[in-house]
Amino acid sequence: xxxxxxxxxxxxxxxxxxxxxxxxxxxxxxxxxxxxxxxxxxxxxxxxxxxxxxxxxxxxxxxxxxxxxxxxxxxxxxxxxxxxxxxxxxxxxxxxxxxxxxxxxxxxxxxxxxxxxxxxxxxxxxxxxxxxxxxxxxxxxxxxxxxxxxxxxxxxxxxxxxxxxxxxxxxxxxxxxxxxxxxxxxxxxxxxxxxxxxxxxxxxxxxxxxxxxxxxxxxxxxxxxxxxxxxxxxxxxxxxxxxxxxxxxxxxxxxxxxxxxxxxxxxxxxxxxxxxxxxxxxxxxxxxxxxxxxxxxxxxxxxxxxxxxxxxxx
Numbered sequence: 001x002x003x004x005x006x007x008x009x010x011x012x013x014x015x016x017x018x019x020x021x022x023x024x025x026x027x028x029x030x031x032x033x034x035x036x037x038x039x040x041x042x043x044x045x046x047x048x049x050x051x052x053x054x055x056x057x058x059x060x061x062x063x064x065x066x067x068x069x070x071x072x073x074x075x076x077x078x079x080x081x082x083x084x085x086x087x088x089x090x091x092x093x094x095x096x097x098x099x100x101x102x103x104x105x106x107x108x109x110x111x112x113x114x115x116x117x118x119x120x121x122x123x124x125x126x127x128x129x130x131x132x133x134x135x136x137x138x139x140x141x142x143x144x145x146x147x148x149x150x151x152x153x154x155x156x157x158x159x160x161x162x163x164x165x166x167x168x169x170x171x172x173x174x175x176x177x178x179x180x181x182x183x184x185x186x187x188x189x190x191x192x193x194x195x196x197x198x199x200x201x202x203x204x205x206x207x208x209x210x211x212x213x214x215x216x217x218x219x220x221x222x223x224x225x226x227x228x229x230x231x232x233x234x235x236x237x238x239x240x241x242x243x244x245x246x247x248x249x250x251x252x253x254x255x256x257x258x259x260x261x262x263x264x265x266x267x268x269x270x271x272x273x274x275x276x277x278x279x280x281x282x283x284x285x286x287x288x289x290x291x292x293x294x295x296x297x298x299x300x301x302x303x304x305x306x307x308x309x310x311x312x313x314x
Contacts, residue, residue: 045091045288052094052283053292057306060098060279064296064304073272074100075218075247080277089285096281101295102274103219104206107187108180110143111150111211118147120269128227132200138192145191149176162191181207206276209307214271217254218247228265235259248272275299 063080071078083097105124112118122143129139141160148161154176156163164175167189177186184207188198204224217225222240226232236259239248251270254260260270279294295308 045286049283049285049288049290053281053290056281057294061304064298074274076244092285094283099278100219100274101206101276101278102213102216104204106206106208106213108150108211110147124227131223131227142192149190150180152178183207208276214269216271216274218243218272230264
């Protein structure tokens with residue numbers, strides 16, 4: 001009588017084990033299938049978000065082109081300067097803004113071979129440090145190290161320049177670029193630039209693929225406009241206050257009314273129009289998000305060109 005009971009017990013355990021294995025297998029199949037569906041859905045959402053972002057990039061071309069036909073100047077009242085907070089699209093929304101990169105101090109201007117022009121840009125940076133409540137004494141050595149980073153030679157700028165010999169002793173070691181900056185993030189590699197200095201300067205600087213670009217006084221941040229003057233005057237403060245409604249039509253207008261003088265900056269260092277713009281757009285579809293940063297060059301005539309693009313980071 002004992003053997004049949006044991007056999008039935010073993011058979012029952014075997015049956016339970018088989019059912020358990022079948023349940024585990026079925027759960028694994030369902031889980032893998034669900035994961036696959038979710039992965040496919042995420043890929044589809046990301047792909048859709050990417051094409052929406054590229055569509056915004058193309059749309060901005062038409063905006064910049066239309067603006068050039070309608071305006072002789074560029075100001076914060078132009079159509080391109082109006083940000084889009086949340087434009088609804090199928091399954092998500094778009095947001096973005098266009099930034100005038102000539103409303104910033106071009107770091108590559110410090111590659112100027114003309115010492116007098118370099119000194120002028122250096123003085124603007126020193127005054128900007130003061131206005132941003134950064135240590136002014138740091139601006140001079142940083143500007144000289146910056147010049148060595150973007151110029152083509154290996155001769156350190158007196159007295160605080162920095163070429164390869166300065167950076168090869170770093171951990172890890174690296175060399176100077178000896179070419180124009182491709183991104184403002186390179187500023188972090190410059191001798192003397194700390195994370196706090198970088199963060200403070202970021203809204204005021206750009207890295208344009210052209211040396212000697214002027215600062216658009218109609219679109220530059222207020223602190224940068226004030227940094228153009230040795231001592232900001234009442235006329236300059238009035239211009240800053242009213243420029244949204246009354247942007248400058250030309251640079252001679254600012255010189256004639258005393259907002260800026262020849263002792264502050266040369267006319268070639270400022271402008272009322274711009275050629276370089278950046279699109280910062282985000283497309284959110286479902287749970288996927290794509291951010292795109294596109295650099296435009298808008299010549300005096302012709303269609304604006306996208307000359308650089310990055311995703312998720314400037």
